[in-house]
Amino acid sequence: MQTNFSLTQLADPQIYSAEKILRACVHCGFCTATCPTYVLLGDELDSPRGRIYLIKDMIENEQPATREVVKHIDRCLSCLACMTTCPSGVHYMHLVDHAREHIEKTYKRPLFDRAIRALLARVLTDPALFRLAAVAGWLAKPLAPLLRALGLKRMAAMLQLTPSRRLAPPSVRTGKVHAAQGARRGRVALLSGCIGPELSPATNEAAIRLLNRNGIEVVVAMGEACCGSLVHHMGREQQALAMARNNIEAWTRELEEAGLDAILITVSGCGTAVKDYGFMLRTDTAYAVKAARIAALAKDVSEYLATLDIQAAAPPARLTVAYHAACSLQHGQKIAREPKELLSRCGFVVKDVPEGHLCCGSAGTYNILQPDLAERLRDRKVANIEKLQPDVIAAGNIGCITQIAAGTAIPVVHTVELLDWATGGPVPEQLAGLAGVEPAVAVTG
Ligand code: SF4
Ligand code: SF4
Secondary structure: OOOOOOHHOOOOOHHHHHHHHHHHHOOOOOOHHOOHEEEEEOOOOOOHHHHHHHHHHHHOOOOOOOHHHHHHOOOOOOOOOEEEEEEEOHHHHHHHHOOOOOOOOOOOOOOOHHHHHHHHHOOOOHHHHHHHHHHHHHHHHHHHHHHOOOOOOOHHHHHHHHOOOOOOOOHHHOEEEEEOOOOOOOOEEEOOOOOOHHHHHHHHHHHHHHHOOOEEEEEEEHHHHHHHHOHHHOHHHHHHHHHHHHHHHHHHHHOOOOOOOOEEEEHHHHHHHHHHHHHHHHOOOOOHHHHHHHHHHEEEEHHHHHHOOOOOOOOOOEHHHHHOOOOOHHHHHHOOOHHHHHHHHOEEEEEEEOOHHHOOOOOHHHHHHHHHHEEEEEEEEEEEHHOOOOOEEEOOOOOHHHHHOOOOOOEEEHHHHHHHHOOOOOOOHHHOOOOOOOOOOOOOO
């Protein structure tokens, strides 16, 4: 794509990066076929190519964001299916992140929109606040249909996604070391983060047991917190960068004191953000090197487990698993094979979901901010999954798990919980009561 940025504009490192991305696009349109919003809406401006043109026009002409541009960028899920499809290697993720930051700086959203975004940015990144909000949401949950009928769809979506069960009591999550069983083969940090452990404490517990059982010591670094991904995708760049710096400091201390082989993440949306810390902080002279070092250590938990010789003594049950590939894992991190191979190795019958490249509609805060599109994508995803008649659905991202579980009666479980169960861990809570499900035979190690 031809661009016409001035030398003054190109002196800005962000514009410089954006210009390189724009020039890579040859407007072939291959990406439109796999873009969920284009598939649903059929509007070129809701396709990657259309959005690229909108972004180019806005930043090249130094224009404040308009309502029309904001509408189409807000509809983008940041699912990154377009990046997997693009033959020219266009880094759409960095471009749309830049556009979102520009929108945040130059566009004044309507009052309700600003209020709900501020609320989400505050509550979803702070476990203590999230716990309070979850109690309020749980009490108000029966009002969701009424709010929806009144047209307050975002509020209704928020209530619908509130956990139906009480959250487990709060626990001190960081600063703990979980020793390896037997001879120590490695040492990793595990991201605890923000609301993931509130929504599903069982996931990180399963990851720790599984890693320990395989000789890996796990530390949850003192002081680490939210990775910044949610606010980053809302264009709140300074808040996201502050969160990234905090985690970089926490992990660098661990790295320099006791050493780390990897930093593992069980929420693939967060993993995609941590792997991008090097880019996010590339112009920060105090953090650029440290950020690149931390980003290079970041791995999805399945990516790391695939390097270990995970063995199931006897499959706990011959269950059919529909593997839902989270966008952040398959498109953001290009991890597609490992989770399925691990599940197969542990005795599960693994099936791919038709249209597996299409997002389930979760996408961070998307299912709250764009409830109509998110629901259409969820229903399409659930219909595709149910065709497989699986016993269980596996996914590597709490956002997808929550989103899909809201649309089906089939249990949805994190991949790592199934692997832990198959190698001697407890039966995942969601599977209790499923016919034929027994505790696994423990593997001695
Ligand atoms: S596939 Fe890549 S090069 Fe083609 S229009 Fe889409 S982003 Fe541009
Ligand atoms: S990130 Fe997803 S929704 Fe956004 S343009 Fe790319 S394919 Fe479409």
